[in-house]
Amino acid sequence: MKISPQEISVRLENFRKTSRDKRLPLTPQKSAIFQAIATSCEHPGVTEIYKQLKSEFPSISLATVYKNLKKFENLGLLVEIPVPGKAPRYDAKLEIHSHAVDTASGCVYDVETPKNLSLPKEILGKKVKHANLIYYL
C-alpha cells in the first residue's frame, strides 16, 4: 500500500496551512516529525519516529517527539491508531483504517476496508472522527 505523491502534498500543505493559521512557528523538527508520518504507510510509532529522525537531528529528544505528536493530534492533523498490545501508531490519513492482527505472531497488517461498510456520521449525538476496524486472525 503506497501513498500517492498527490496525497502527500495535500497532507503537507494542510499541515503548513494549519500552522500558519494558528500562528505556530514551523521548525525543522516539527516539519520532519509530521513528514515522517505523512509520507509513511507504516504508521510509525513514537520510537520509530525518534529513531528515524536521530540521523537528521542527532540531538533531538524523545520529549520533542511526544510534545509534537500531542500537539498535532489536538490540531486535528493526525490520528492515533491504537493497536491492542502494541504501542500506538500515528497516521495523517483521517479516513477509516483497517488492520489485521495476527494474534499468534503479533504482526499487524494493513488491510483494505470492506467496500460495503458505510459508517454512521454520528453516534450518540457526537460526530464520528475516525474508526478503526481490527481483525484478529
Add this chain to the structure above:
Amino acid sequence: MKISPQEISVRLENFRKTSRDKRLPLTPQKSAIFQAIATSCEHPGVTEIYKQLKSEFPSISLATVYKNLKKFENLGLLVEIPVPGKAPRYDAKLEIHSHAVDTASGCVYDVETPKNLSLPKEILGKKVKHANLIYYL
C-alpha cells in the same frame, strides 16, 4: 446498556470451561478479575479492576491483574479495547461487535455493528477469529 443474566452465565461458563480444558487452576483472584469484566458494561481498565478488587482482596497486587488480563487475552476469553491517549479497556463479549469511544471523556459504549458490514472469513490465508470496529467520537 445492561448485560442480561443469561449472557453473563455464558461468559462465566465459558471461562470455567476454558480453565478446565487447559487445566489451569481457578483461583478466587482470577475468577474475580474475569467476573469484574464479564459482568460490567463499563469495560473497566487495569486500574479500575484493581481498585474494585482491593476491597475483596486487600493484598491483591497490580501485577496479578496484569498477568491475568494478559493470560485471558491469550486464551481468547476477552478482548482489549484500545483507547487513544487512555489506558486500554477490556471486554468479555466475544462476538463481532462495535464500540464507540468518546475521546474527550474516555467513555466506551457498546454500539450496534452496521448491518451491511460483511466481514471476510479469511485474511492472508488465516481465519478471522474475531473483529472489532471502534468508532472515535
Add this chain to the structure above:
DNA sequence: CTCTATGCAAAATATTTGCAAGGGA
C-alpha cells in the same frame, strides 16, 4: 505432589514536566 498463581519488590519502559536557552515569524 505438581504445576500454576500470587504478591512483593525491583527493574524495565513509557510518558510528562520544568526550565533555561535557542530560534521562527
Add this chain to the structure above:
DNA sequence: TCCCTTGCAAATATTTTGCATAGAG
C-alpha cells in the same frame, strides 16, 4: 521583540520480571 519550541534532566506513570511462598487440582 514576542512567543513558541527545543532538549536536557528529573519526575511520574505504566508495565514487566524474578523469586519465594501459597494454593488449586
